[in-house]
Amino acid sequence: MIEVFANGRKFSEWTDARVVRSLDHIAAAFSLTLVARNSEGDRVRLFPGDSVEVAVNGTKVISGFVDRLSTSFSAGSHSVSVSGSECSADIADCCIDNPLEWENKKMDEIIRIVCANFGLSFSNRMGVDVGGPFQKFSVEPGSKALDTIMKLCKERGILCCSDGMGKVYLLKPDSCPRGPALKQGENLMAASVDFSLVDRFSTYTVYGTGKAKKKVVATSSDSDVTRNRPLIVVDSNAVEKDKVQARADWECRVRRAKSMGFKATVHGWEHSSGLWVPGVICSFEAPELFVETPLDLLVSSVEYSWGTSGEMTNLALVPPEVFEPQPESKKVKAVKSAKSPKADPWKSIKKAVQGK
Numbered sequence: 001m002i003e004v005f006a007n008g009r010k011f012s013e014w015t016d017a018r019v020v021r022s023l024d025h026i027a028a029a030f031s032l033t034l035v036a037r038n039s040e041g042d043r044v045r046l047f048p049g050d051s052v053e054v055a056v057n058g059t060k061v062i063s064g065f066v067d068r069l070s071t072s073f074s075a076g077s078h079s080v081s082v083s084g085s086e087c088s089a090d091i092a093d094c095c096i097d098n099p100l101e102w103e104n105k106k107m108d109e110i111i112r113i114v115c116a117n118f119g120l121s122f123s124n125r126m127g128v129d130v131g132g133p134f135q136k137f138s139v140e141p142g143s144k145a146l147d148t149i150m151k152l153c154k155e156r157g158i159l160c161c162s163d164g165m166g167k168v169y170l171l172k173p174d175s176c177p178r179g180p181a182l183k184q185g186e187n188l189m190a191a192s193v194d195f196s197l198v199d200r201f202s203t204y205t206v207y208g209t210g211k212a213k214k215k216v217v218a219t220s221s222d223s224d225v226t227r228n229r230p231l232i233v234v235d236s237n238a239v240e241k242d243k244v245q246a247r248a249d250w251e252c253r254v255r256r257a258k259s260m261g262f263k264a265t266v267h268g269w270e271h272s273s274g275l276w277v278p279g280v281i282c283s284f285e286a287p288e289l290f291v292e293t294p295l296d297l298l299v300s301s302v303e304y305s306w307g308t309s310g311e312m313t314n315l316a317l318v319p320p321e322v323f324e325p326q327p328e329s330k331k332v333k334a335v336k337s338a339k340s341p342k343a344d345p346w347k348s349i350k351k352a353v354q355g356k
Contacts, residue, residue: 191263207233
């Protein structure tokens with residue numbers, strides 16, 4: 001059951017309900033369609049700005065506010081639609097007003113200060129290495145709070161997430177915990193996949209700026225793209241050969257990962273260990289989608305839904321490399337390329353599709 005608690009009341013008589021958590025968005029969101037009056041004849045009394053809590057099967061998943069209310073009636077019906085978001089939406093929407101500059105502060109210390117300005121808590125509960133302090137870090141007036149946090153995280157190769165209850169934390173894409181396996185014929189009710197070469201290129205050439213007007217150049221190739229499709233990137237911050245090469249390799253690796261997007265639907269909102277949540281690695285196997293050998297995919301988004309089909313969870317899954325941060329061009333420790341070559345799922349799936 002999806003329940004909404006607000007203004008001292010519980011709302012649970014709806015005709016459609018959706019709750020979404022995603023690694024791509026700092027704030028979870030919900031949308032509900034309810035009858036205008038409940039079974040006891042009371043009217044739904046929710047309004048934008050009201051504080052709410054959303055629970056799924058008794059577990060609170062969102063602490064936030066109503067953003068929008070829409071109501072309508074006709075000869076035979078009267079319904080109310082309510083949507084809202086987690087309280088962490090404020091750091092995505094709003095600007096930092098004070099302070100705008102920090103000295104000798106670590107990344108997590110700055111994020112904690114920014115979050116506190118909006119009444120949000122922060123913890124590095126997964127023990128992510130945030131590196132040493134920034135000698136000086138400043139933002140321009142008018143900068144969004146989340147943009148500032150993302151800038152900090154990008155420089156250290158870290159993701160910033162929220163747990164749905166307004167608690168912000170850090171996540172390393174390559175150290176996510178494992179979740180349940182998703183397998184056709186067992187727990188997968190439906191699944192789909194999109195393959196695309198639109199944003200992939202045969203070669204990635206990166207130009208950096210070296211010493212004494214000397215250009216630093218590096219190239220990386222994608223063997224899956226057989227046509228001549230060159231991409232040239234100018235990185236004015238890169239001054240060293242290894243940094244330029246890292247950027248070229250990153251372009252190739254991340255674009256390859258983004259060329260595959262999976263969606264899966266499972267019955268219910270829970271598995272054996274609890275609710276489905278984003279930020280876990282799941283083994284995915286679906287021969288009908290030509291994924292005959294299990295792939296390790298990262299759950300990037302979870303949608304709990306209720307409607308005519310009952311309780312359903314819709315999952316978005318991507319290769320973990322999708323969230324690999326861009327290598328830092330300045331003179332700091334660069335993001336390493338793959339520790340060891342991984343089997344390329346694109347090649348194996350392509351062979352399966354072609355019947356080879």
